Amino acid sequence: MQLEYFHMIDRIVDLKVDEKTIVVEAQVPQESTIFEGHFPGYPLMPGVLLIESMAQASGWLQLGVFKFERMPILAAVKEAKVRGSVFPGDLMSIEASLTHEGSGYAMTEAKIRVGGKLRANSALTFTLIPFPNADMRGYMAKVAERVGFPQQAVSP
């Protein structure tokens, strides 16, 4: 993870397009400027970044299910619970499932576990937009390579 760049996902562990589920991993760094303020003497992953991590895991799931034809953009956090703290050095396992495919929007549920223990969960809504330009499409393709997005997931 590079928190300052919103690189929240390190690796796609398992993407099941047919079952519309994904599991990703994210290693919380030991050091980050984020932790200098949140909090001095007690570094802690901000809850909003946990939500962002679940949103990004959900995003990769949708990119797989919709074959990179639409870009999911977070539109609503229907529910979010931070059930336990996440600290520097923790390895987060994030799972997400697609709960509804609408026309131009989708909904997911996501969970974060550390060491098998549930630390956060959320229900999220996304709008699905065409990629606005080639730069963004190209950037996402590069990130896909970095996180190990299975290329067969976008093959016809």
Place this chain on the structure above:
Amino acid sequence: MSSTFDQVATIIAETCDIPRDTITPDSHAIDDLGIDSLDFLDIAFAIDKQFGIKLPLEKWTQEVNDGKATTEQYFVLKNLCARIDELVAAKGASA
């Protein structure tokens, strides 16, 4: 069994916290009830689930943006309900 309008009005009232008695078949979801696009996603979700259909919001939005349709055709509730009935009938015919 309640009518399509009754079901849709109940969904809107519960989803958007709008008094049920202010919602009529001639209400325009956007202009009269003040429902924005994000809230309409929740309504679409509830309609999709309740009627077992997929409201073609992208297609409708595109038609409105292209000037091929008016918002009244899709977002005045009696018209919306007619579209829902058409989608339900088409689903039944293809089943």
